[in-house]
Amino acid sequence: MEHSGRVLLELFxxxxxxxxxxxxxxxxxxxxxLGELVAGVLLGPSLLxxxxxxxxxxxxxxxxxVFLLFTVGLETxxxxxxEVGWTAVAVGVLGVVLPFLLGLWYMKFAQHxxxxxxxxxxxxxxxxxxxxxxxxxxxxxxxTRAARVILAAAVLDDILGLLVLAVVSSLSTxxxxxxxxxxxxxxxxxxxxxxxFFGSRVIGRFQPHVEKLRAQNSAFIxxxxxxxxxxxxxxxxxxxxxVGAFLSGLALADHSERxxxxxxxxxxSEFLAPFFFVILGVQVNVRTFATPGLIGMASIICxxxxxxxxxxxxxxxLRLGFKDALRVxxxxxxxxxxxxxxxxxxxxxxxISDAVYS
Numbered sequence: 393m394e395h396s397g398r399v400l401l402e403l404f405x406x407x408x409x410x411x412x413x414x415x416x417x418x419x420x421x422x423x424x425x426l427g428e429l430v431a432g433v434l435l436g437p438s439l440l441x442x443x444x445x446x447x448x449x450x451x452x453x454x455x456x457x458v459f460l461l462f463t464v465g466l467e468t469x470x471x472x473x474x475e476v477g478w479t480a481v482a483v484g485v486l487g488v489v490l491p492f493l494l495g496l497w498y499m500k501f502a503q504h505x506x507x508x509x510x511x512x513x514x515x516x517x518x519x520x521x522x523x524x525x526x527x528x529x530x531x532x533x534x535x536t537r538a539a540r541v542i543l544a545a546a547v548l549d550d551i552l553g554l555l556v557l558a559v560v561s562s563l564s565t566x567x568x569x570x571x572x573x574x575x576x577x578x579x580x581x582x583x584x585x586x587x588x589f590f591g592s593r594v595i596g597r598f599q600p601h602v603e604k605l606r607a608q609n610s611a612f613i614x615x616x617x618x619x620x621x622x623x624x625x626x627x628x629x630x631x632x633x634x635v636g637a638f639l640s641g642l643a644l645a646d647h648s649e650r651x652x653x654x655x656x657x658x659x660x661s662e663f664l665a666p667f668f669f670v671i672l673g674v675q676v677n678v679r680t681f682a683t684p685g686l687i688g689m690a691s692i693i694c695x696x697x698x699x700x701x702x703x704x705x706x707x708x709x710l711r712l713g714f715k716d717a718l719r720v721x722x723x724x725x726x727x728x729x730x731x732x733x734x735x736x737x738x739x740x741x742x743x744i745s746d747a748v749y750s
Contacts, residue, residue: 402443403452403667406674409435410666423527428666432673443674453671456664457522458637462619463661464525464543465641466648467534470588473544473642480541482708484548487724491516491700492556498696502689508748511738515731516697518553521546522634522668523726538719541709543638545724547584550635553734576630583629584639587622591643599647611651615644680750690750701725 413427413434435443443449473480495513500506524546528539602611619640626636648654681687706721738744 399448402449405435405442406432406449406667406670407663410670414666418530423530425523425526425530425669428669429673432670433676433678434673435670436674436676438676438678443670445671445675449667449671449674452664453668454633456661456666456668457634458619458623459657459661460522460526460665460668461634461638462641463654463657464529464534465638465643466645466654466657467529468540468543468638468642469645470592470642472540473588476537476541476544479709479711480544480548483541483545483705483720483724484552484708486704486708487519487545487549487701488517488552488556488704490704491697494696494700495693498692504748505743507743508738508745511734511744512693512748514553514556515734515738516693516700516727517549517556517734518727518731519546519549519701519724520726520731521550521638524723525638526665526669527726528723536719537712538709538716538723541712541716541720542723545705545708545720547635547638549724550632579629580631583625583631584635587639587643591639592646595643595647602651609656611647612653612656615640615651615653615657618644677750680747683747683750686747686750689747697727698725 409431410428413431414424415427417427417430418424432443434440437444492513495516496509499509499512504512519542521543524542525534528534528542533539534543602614605614607613619637622636622640623633624636626639627633644651644653681690701724702721704721705724706717709717709720712720735744735749739746739749
């Protein structure tokens with residue numbers, strides 16, 4: 393009973409605190425997600441010490457991210473992504489290369505080891521599609537051309553980020569496994585392309601059978617099964633689970649209105665997604681920034697991370713015009729779960745120091 397009470401208290405504080413600060417931030421005309429992130433920092437171990445990252449809270453947070461990206465996918469039709477295909481490729485590639493080189497150059501300039509420098513560059517590579525998608529959804533901007541480019545480029549970003557992580561992990565052990573690297577990259581790319589090109593058509597074939605099922609909300613139940621199944625497939629391939637969730641929503645997008653999928657999925661996402669953003673804030677250890685020189689290093693890396701995405705992704709989207717290119721550049725700036733994964737791998741392999749991890 394004591395354990396159950398503690399779990400419920402933490403979940404209550406995360407949800408209620410996140411939503412309260414989200415409301416305050418929206419009153420200030422800022423995205424609600426910022427309030428949820430700040431709530432996590434306040435509730436976390438480094439300040440009020442009321443909420444702690446553990447297997448349960450981290451698991452619920454990941455499910456929140458999965459459902460968030462699933463609902464975003466439901467609002468994004470495959471043809472919308474295909475329309476911005478080459479622009480999204482240019483945005484994704486330049487948005488990976490430039491931040492990586494800037495991170496690598498700065499850490500080498502600051503006289504860190506080559507492998508440590510490569511890990512910092514790798515952590516700066518991938519956009520957090522969860523954070524960007526939430527802000528775009530809050531602003532009602534998911535249907536805009538810039539948003540479609542951002543979402544398509546962010547999926548490509550994750551695939552490229554995965555390849556960069558595989559390379560730097562291999563370097564830290566002294567050798568690069570080229571066959572494994574190519575296999576993982578090919579699997580990730582084929583998986584994404586199959587879902588974008590054929591996912592909707594395959595589901596269309598099963599549409600009459602789905603509508604004959606007797607279970608209440610049968611289409612929604614099957615969509616959840618597909619979401620969790622493709623999220624699991626993404627993890628086995630080596631991508632983040634949220635990529636599979638997004639692709640499952642994408643495959644169902646053409647049928648979403650007929651089956652009222654978004655109408656049913658949105659309340660689930662509204663409940664679970666805040667846990668993801670609050671737990672991101674909870675994991676911030678404010679005290680580590682008291683380490684001499686760490687604030688300066690963090691500030692420079694943040695500036696380079698912002699400039700790298702703004703310039704790299706903005707240049708890739710220039711064919712859309714300056715305003716949309718600027719929107720794409722800004723929309724690709726946020727970092728989150730993939731950066732944390734890269735940093736965690738670096739720490740586990742003992743190739744980066746605690747200070748650099750912070």
